[in-house]
Amino acid sequence: MAELDIDAIAGQAWGGGVAPFATNTKKLGMWLFLLSDSLTFSTAILAYAYVRLASSNWPRPFEISPAILNATFLTFILLSSSLTMVMAVAAAHRNEVRKAVMYILFTAVGGIAFVVLHLMEWFRLFNEGVTPWANKWGDPLFGGTFFGLTGLHMLHVSIGVIYLCIIAIGFGRGKFNSDHVEVSGLYWHFVDLVWMFIFPMVYLMSVNLKG
Amino acid sequence: MSAHEATAIETHHGPTKKLFMWVWFWLLVLTGVEVFLAYLRLEPHLMLTLLVGLSLIKSALIVAYFMHLRFEKIGLFLIVVPTLVFCLIMILIFVFPDSLRIARLHL
Numbered sequence: 213m214a215e216l217d218i219d220a221i222a223g224q225a226w227g228g229g230v231a232p233f234a235t236n237t238k239k240l241g242m243w244l245f246l247l248s249d250s251l252t253f254s255t256a257i258l259a260y261a262y263v264r265l266a267s268s269n270w271p272r273p274f275e276i277s278p279a280i281l282n283a284t285f286l287t288f289i290l291l292s293s294s295l296t297m298v299m300a301v302a303a304a305h306r307n308e309v310r311k312a313v314m315y316i317l318f319t320a321v322g323g324i325a326f327v328v329l330h331l332m333e334w335f336r337l338f339n340e341g342v343t344p345w346a347n348k349w350g351d352p353l354f355g356g357t358f359f360g361l362t363g364l365h366m367l368h369v370s371i372g373v374i375y376l377c378i379i380a381i382g383f384g385r386g387k388f389n390s391d392h393v394e395v396s397g398l399y400w401h402f403v404d405l406v407w408m409f410i411f412p413m414v415y416l417m418s419v420n421l422k423g
Numbered sequence: 424m425s426a427h428e429a430t431a432i433e434t435h436h437g438p439t440k441k442l443f444m445w446v447w448f449w450l451l452v453l454t455g456v457e458v459f460l461a462y463l464r465l466e467p468h469l470m471l472t473l474l475v476g477l478s479l480i481k482s483a484l485i486v487a488y489f490m491h492l493r494f495e496k497i498g499l500f501l502i503v504v505p506t507l508v509f510c511l512i513m514i515l516i517f518v519f520p521d522s523l524r525i526a527r528l529h530l
Contacts, residue, residue, distance in 0.1 A: 233495070233496050233498050233499045233502075234495070234496045235495065235496070235499060240499070243499065243502075243503050244502075244503075246503075247503055247506060247507055250507060251507070251510055251511075251514075254511055254514065255514060258514060258515070258518065261522070262518060262521065265521060265522070265524050276461070276462060280458065280461060284454065284458050287454050288451065288454070291447060291450050291451060291454070292447070294447070294485070294489050295443060295444070295447045297489075298443045298489055299440070299443070302440065394491075397489075397490075398490055398491075401485055401486075401489040401490045402490070404485060404489075405481075405482045405485045405486065405490075408478050408481045408482050408485070409478050409482070411454075411457070412457055412474040412475075412477070412478055413474070415461075416457055416458070416460070416461040416470075416474060417467070417470065417471065417474065419461045419462075419464065421464055
């Protein structure tokens with residue numbers, strides 16, 4: 213059998229070579245997963261918008277303080293954790309293992325802080341009698357969409373924290389290479405990106421107009 | 424992966440630390456603008472348009488710089504972004520007329 217000239221094939225972007233996108237399969241796989249996941253979130257946000265438009269007494273319960281300020285702080289945490297993740301990927305590519313692991317763990321701590329603060333907000337709302345099926349302000353579906361959207365996002369953050377910890381341990385022990393770190397970074401930035409839509413749609417569009 | 428490709432990937436010069444700090448800074452500024460808009464209490468139609476616009480800018484910054492897409496081969500961009508836009512149009516096409524109701528509603 214004649215040997216394939218891999219270089220010649222891969223040189224053509226659409227030639228079906230081993231690396232037509234000049235990237236590894238893990239990264240391409242993650243991009244495709246994120247593409248499908250962004251459709252999941254898009255449809256969830258769209259369903260929320262649709263339900264909200266169909267409702268005649270949709271509540272706008274969030275006061276600037278504490279709800280909006282708390283959510284703004286959550287945004288700050290997520291953006292900063294994205295920054296440390298970028299630093300982790302850069303350090304990993306330079307083969308600075310200790311530094312990379314440290315930055316990944318910073319990122320994971322940011323994720324944990326996000327989940328803890330967000331859960332505290334959830335429990336404050338539970339105490340006010342807001343549940344996925346009832347609230348004192350208006351349309352009961354408000355809780356369903358609020359906890360559904362933020363819960364789906366929080367699930368992603370929690371999975372991201374576990375993922376990052378596994379990557380940190382594996383990279384620290386030399387089992388994983390810098391590509392693994394980069395791919396986990398893609399996932400983390402995506403979780404950050406989704407929040408950039410949930411924050412304005414769920415919180416800022418529900419600012420209490422009387423408060 | 425051949426040695427030739429490995430060098431090709433390495434010579435894709437990525438962004439610097441300073442650039443990442445700037446992107447982070449601008450993302451925070453845009454977030455601040457969004458919160459300020461909420462404080463102003465604009466009417467829902469205008470508010471939603473501005474917020475979606477700002478969110479799209481923010482997500483573009485994240486995808487381009489943090490997720491490194493600007494520095495990848497154009498092929499990767501072409502399989503991800505146009506696909507997403509097309510799928511979203513297909514999803515939105517059936518509900519779009521209803522979205523116009525927002526102009527007449529007091530939310």
